[in-house]
Amino acid sequence: MAERAPMSGADARRLHPETITVGHGYDPASAQGAAKPPLYLTSTFVYRSAQHAKDAHRIFFEGPSQGDEASAAHIYARLGHPNLDMVERRLAALDGAEDAAGFASGMAAISTIFLAHLRPGDVVLQSLPIYGGVDALLNRVLAEFGVKAFHFADGLDGAAIRRAADEAAAAGPVRLIWLETPANPTAAVVDIGLAVEVAGELEKRQGFRPLIGVDNTFLGPFLQSPLALGADLCMTSLTKYCGGHSDLLAGGVSGSAALIGPLKTLRTWLGNPMDAHTAWLLLRSLETLHLRTARACETALAIGRFLKAHPKVDAVTFIGLAEPGSRELALMGRQARGPGSTFSFRIKGGEPAAFRLLDALKLLRLAVSLGGSETLICHPASTTHYPIARDRLAEAGVTESTLRLSVGLEHPNDLIADLAQALDAV
Numbered sequence: 001m002a003e004r005a006p007m008s009g010a011d012a013r014r015l016h017p018e019t020i021t022v023g024h025g026y027d028p029a030s031a032q033g034a035a036k037p038p039l040y041l042t043s044t045f046v047y048r049s050a051q052h053a054k055d056a057h058r059i060f061f062e063g064p065s066q067g068d069e070a071s072a073a074h075i076y077a078r079l080g081h082p083n084l085d086m087v088e089r090r091l092a093a094l095d096g097a098e099d100a101a102g103f104a105s106g107m108a109a110i111s112t113i114f115l116a117h118l119r120p121g122d123v124v125l126q127s128l129p130i131y132g133g134v135d136a137l138l139n140r141v142l143a144e145f146g147v148k149a150f151h152f153a154d155g156l157d158g159a160a161i162r163r164a165a166d167e168a169a170a171a172g173p174v175r176l177i178w179l180e181t182p183a184n185p186t187a188a189v190v191d192i193g194l195a196v197e198v199a200g201e202l203e204k205r206q207g208f209r210p211l212i213g214v215d216n217t218f219l220g221p222f223l224q225s226p227l228a229l230g231a232d233l234c235m236t237s238l239t240k241y242c243g244g245h246s247d248l249l250a251g252g253v254s255g256s257a258a259l260i261g262p263l264k265t266l267r268t269w270l271g272n273p274m275d276a277h278t279a280w281l282l283l284r285s286l287e288t289l290h291l292r293t294a295r296a297c298e299t300a301l302a303i304g305r306f307l308k309a310h311p312k313v314d315a316v317t318f319i320g321l322a323e324p325g326s327r328e329l330a331l332m333g334r335q336a337r338g339p340g341s342t343f344s345f346r347i348k349g350g351e352p353a354a355f356r357l358l359d360a361l362k363l364l365r366l367a368v369s370l371g372g373s374e375t376l377i378c379h380p381a382s383t384t385h386y387p388i389a390r391d392r393l394a395e396a397g398v399t400e401s402t403l404r405l406s407v408g409l410e411h412p413n414d415l416i417a418d419l420a421q422a423l424d425a426v
Helices: 050-062 082-095 106-117 132-145 158-171 192-206 257-270 276-286 289-309 327-335 350-360 390-395 412-424
Strands: 099-103 123-127 148-152 174-180 211-215 233-236 251-255 313-317 342-347 376-378 402-406
Touching: 082 099, 082 233, 082 251, 082 276, 099 106, 099 257, 106 132, 106 174, 106 211, 106 233, 106 251, 106 257, 123 132, 123 158, 132 148, 132 174, 148 158, 158 174, 158 192, 174 192, 192 211, 192 327, 251 257, 289 313, 289 342, 289 412, 342 350, 350 402, 350 412
Parallel strands: 123 148, 123 174, 174 211, 211 233
Antiparallel strands: 099 251, 233 251, 313 342, 342 402, 376 402
């Protein structure tokens, strides 16, 4: 009886994403028929011969030549390992990409992108707000190495984005446009297609097109496909929804093979790849991502409607509640397949009222991060976005009254009841 051939990347692209998450990237024949991937807990790999060792290193560092095996042997776990291969094949298929690279965290993925493409004197055009760690990396750490960053706060306003692009281009070559949509913590959205247009205009001005990177963490592969919209790189903090259980740290970047290859090489020198146990856990979690995504989105809409109608809540920023005829709703139809389940709301009364609400909660957990099975809430100005200057936060719509909510998998009625009693205590 002939053996069954493993599914290729081209085969996977014809499948629905729900099917891709269950098994793609793993061939049971590679592990004695085990239905689920084994965990490869090894730091190093044994060669068949001295020539095999030389060939493995040549292929890793120089790329395969004609006549080489389809995939080089593994060498050392920092350079790659079987569990990481599986994650990368699955993530690439989900994002509609040629290749993907897995990292030890979302910040590890982002820092590798920045270090691969930015040099002293280069300029970044960024959306605002973005996650506090990324903001600090750009505007504090990389600023000390001569990298400049310029931002725009309205990701739906072409004139505002172009004004920021003009300022950026006047300061130096714009190498990178970095977008976060929906944004952390407000869930404000950025029009990726509009950013692609601006990149094309910058190309005519400076002779090369800036790379466009999109942080897709808030929606993930089931709800948004940045590469299909013209982005070059799609970064996802896999810690969040893809991991889904608040028990791992991981990041992933998808894109063309030409862009992902150098990131994998730099990952070797920086020493920040995803470890085997994390990759194994992530493969498990991806199998239920579509179920968790649908449930959390449904519950988030119910909670958002409750908060929007509450007299002690000043505003709710959530694309799922976008008004008919609004720019946000129009973008939703073009760019996303669902609203996600992390958003912000502003309570009346500033930080004192926000803290009273947080301290009165009994079911919702006060913690940073998002995308886990449990519902989390935090006060961004004093936690996730603490390092950011107050004027930048204000421009981004983050105030002392802002609370970020990541909706989990509990029953919506229980979550709403907990929020209601906590609001009563404010």
